[in-house]
Amino acid sequence: MEVCPCSNPTWDRSVFTETVQTKFGLICDKKKEISLSETCAYGGMLIGAFLFGLLSDRFGRLMMFSISFVLTGIAGVAVSQSPNMQAFFAFRFFEGLGAGGTIVTSFVLLIEYTGLKYRETMTAVYHLPINLSHLLIAGVSYGLRDAFKFQLAISVPMFVFGLAVFFLNESPLWLLAKKKKERTVKAMQSIAKFNKKPDSSISADIDAYYYSTQGTQQEKIQLHHIFKYRRPTINLLCMAYMYLVCGMGYYGVSQYISKMSGKIHVNIAISAILVAPGTLLSIYLLNKIGRKPFLLSTNILAGAFMLFAVVVPSSFEPTWLKVLFACISNCFFFMSFILVFLYGVELFPTQIRTSALGLLSLLSRAGMMIAPQINNLNPTIAGYVFAALAVIGGVLTICLPETKNRELPSTLQ
Structure with a gap:
């Protein structure tokens, strides 16, 4: 299509029979609305993680877990039936809002259900279904080439988890x-x-x-009370940076890798397959070494392999070596992601645990939103940025306390 606007555009439907772009005629200046819809979803996740974190500390983990899944399902079905882009934007935001809540509440529930002996294992196991769903989504998308039928197919199962409040115990x-x-x-x-x-x-x-415990905590603590104490303040600030970098690094490097091939279903499948070994390795390492050496090592190695991917010339033989280094870097970023979820839970007391995790998850989503902008830079510069952010994260790990084999805290003191 050489002339814009075009009154009767011809769409390439060889990969997808229907997309947001084809349904709503997003051509010329309207094409930017495609990325705007993603921003709406990420913005919803950003707010949802924090909002449902606060609400679950007040009204209970299980209730907010069920509500967040129902909200995700309702909004997802509404997205598939959107009559126009304005409605599509709104429904995508609420879908992200619910999704942000599901991530925070499900993880905190899992950790608070789990005894000290199995906490590390369950933290890594929690991410295995995420790896599997990442892989399956490529298969579902391959079978359902209509984006709106695909949306409906992945939204309806959410209602099943909304019934959890009737079958599970509260934390x-x-x-x-x-x-x-x-x-x-x-x-x-x-x-x-x-x-x-x-x-x-x-x-x-x-x-x-x-x-x-009488007299040890007379007042109900809230998230802002952290800043009354030096150690919890340091913990929160360091973990805030870690979450930001993990979101930015994992999703950013995944996008960085995806640009090396044009086959979208293959890209998604490869991306999912490559992080699975890191998840399995995390199960072993979380049980063997402390939180600090684990997080320090994965951050430094993520930065180092990203640096290797940048400095190897594109003409170097074998040509796949750059891709391999970037994939290894992404695997270490994901391993860091697995650990910071557990570390963040272990550093803060029960009454504000989900609020703190919600705030940290908000920063992780912010990192996800920033990542595409970094990838808009020159690939060499983008690679250096991801590498530097990871190395700084490794250095900041030194400021955190070790929490392995310690009970979850009940007070800020």
Whole structure:
């Protein structure tokens, strides 16, 4: 199409039979609305992670978990039926809002359900379904070439998880922190029964816990109370940078790699396959080494391999070496991502844990939004930026305390 605007454009439907661009006629100046819709979704995720973090600290993890999934499902179905771009923008925002909530609430629930012995393993296992879904989405998209049918197919299953509030227990740690004794006892007895453990002393143990903690925390703490204490403030600021860089680095380097091939379904599949070994390796390393050496190593290695990918000339043989270095860098970025989720949970007390994770996740989404802008730079400069950000993250890890084999904190003190 040489002339713009064109009253009757001819679309290339060899890959996708229908897209947002073809349905709404986004040509010429309107093409920028495609990227704007992605910004709406990421903006929703950014706000949703923080909002649902706050709400789950107040009203419970499980309730917000179910609501966020239902919201994602409703908005996703609405996206597939959008009559115009204005509605599409709005529904994409609310879809992102719900998705941001699902990520935060599901992870905190998982960690608070899990005992100290299995916390590291479950943190890595949590990301395996994400790897699998990343791979499956290429297959679903390959089978459903209509973008709106694809959208409907991935949205309807969300309603199933909305029923979780009727079948699962609320987080015992949250119930304990909110002094909801009867519900805490019921939840713990249910867990004990499932694990085939005695439950006769649970009520007395909870009474003893409340008695032992009297006077240690008179007021209900909120997120901003962190800044009254030096150590929690340092922890929050360092983790804020880590989350920003992990979001920016993982998604940014994934995009960096995808530009090396034009086959979109193959790109998505390869990207998913390459991070799976990092997830499996994380399961082993999280159980063997501390949080600090793990995070320091993955950040430094992510930066180093990204630097290798930049300095190797494009003409160097074999030509796939640059791609390999970038893929290894991306794998280490993803491993850092896995760890910071756990590290962020372990650094903050129960009453503000999800709020803190929501704030940190907000920064991660901000990093995702910034990543495409970095990739708009010259590829060499973009590579240097990703490498430098990772190395700085490794240095900042030195400021964080070690949390391996320690119980989750209950107070800021």
